[in-house]
Amino acid sequence: MTRPSLDGEEGLIAALRALATHPAARGLADDAAVLEIGTETLILTQDSMVEGIHYLASQDMADVGWKLAATNLSDLAAKGAAPLGVLYTHMLGANDDRFIEGLAEILTEYEVPLLGGDTVSADGPRCFSLTAIGRASVTPVPSRSGAQPGEAIYLTGPVGAAMMGFEALQGGAARDTAAYCRPVPLLAQGRALAPFVSAMMDVSDGLLLDAGRIAEASGVTVSIDTASVPLDAPETRRGDALRWGDDYQLLFTGPANTAWPIPVHQIGTIETRKEAGLLVNGIPPAAGDSLGFRHSR
Structure with a gap:
């Protein structure tokens, strides 16, 4: 039997799945x-x-x-x-x-x-x-794995504020650092959305990386239109903001053109699984693009 490499976060989680056999663990994919x-x-x-x-x-x-x-x-x-x-x-x-x-x-x-x-x-x-x-508050409880082809992918609010706050904190710039220092958990918004979504997670490690995680868990391809992603950072930093993380917005999937119970932004579509699980403006990410924050040794 080939054992997974333990070099990094993904390798360790893969090894731990052999222990996480209880249904509550959801295969450590959530x-x-x-x-x-x-x-x-x-x-x-x-x-x-x-x-x-x-x-x-x-x-x-x-x-x-x-x-x-x-x-x-x-x-x-x-x-x-x-x-x-x-x-x-x-x-x-x-x-x-x-x-x-x-x-x-x-x-x-x-x-x-x-x-x-x-x-x-x-x-x-x-x-x-x-x-x-x-x-x-609802069953079944939303997971990362329910996205279906033909649906859309949505975001509850802008990304980039935590990145800008961190840089201000690090460099002493005069900018609000609250998004990085004191993020707001969207508990009420999550409860409002939960009965209607097909998949949902929070954006902690980077929008693109987390969208890719929904794609992998659901066995679909997620296609992100970067221009549709709301931004709380300079336009010149859009690429960085999509990868930085720490924004804690809710990222979820469901029917396109739906009247959701709270304001949300449609940022892409869910497609039948292709060779690449994630498309960014119609193109697979370049090899070596980390897409977000990953732990490593």
Whole structure:
């Protein structure tokens, strides 16, 4: 038997699929686990933030606490779920009080209780991890795998603001950094869309990369018209904004020309599977184009 390479995120996930045999895991091809218990359907998701990778060491730790919860709540939003609570692991270090302030702000804002967690200490860059638990508002729960040929692909709002905010934060420019530092999980929007979508996920690693993930999970080709993508960055940075990520907009598929319950933007179409799973303005991406953020060693 040929074992998958563990060099990078995709290789590791491929190896872990042999362990993730429970139906709730969805083959590790989704943003969250979907666990049915009696008449309830629970949504469970976990994300981490690492210093120097997901946030700058110079950032206000209150923003880090906020964003740790926001990224997980965004995964619940992509499932149309209502949050029930969170657990998190805290790595002790400087400005812990500010971290707790930011975490408390977002949990209060969205009325999400802290249920427990763990504290650790270690040398090196700090790392925080949080698990969010939600209750499904609709079944079947949206996944990445339901897109069908003839449908369209939609986006709830613009991309690029997080990229511009990060660059301003890094360089000290006078620009609003909130999109990067304090993203907003679209929980209400996710619940509104969930009954009607065929596939849905949040844009965390880059619009093009995440669109390609819907294509792979659904066995279709996603064709993106880049000019239709709403942008919150200079037009000269459109290509970068489509690959940067951290925008946490909802990316979803469904019938074309539909009257959706919230304002959305149609940014492309779903086609029968071709050799390439993703087309950008009708053309497959160039070889070596990462399309977004991927973890590697």
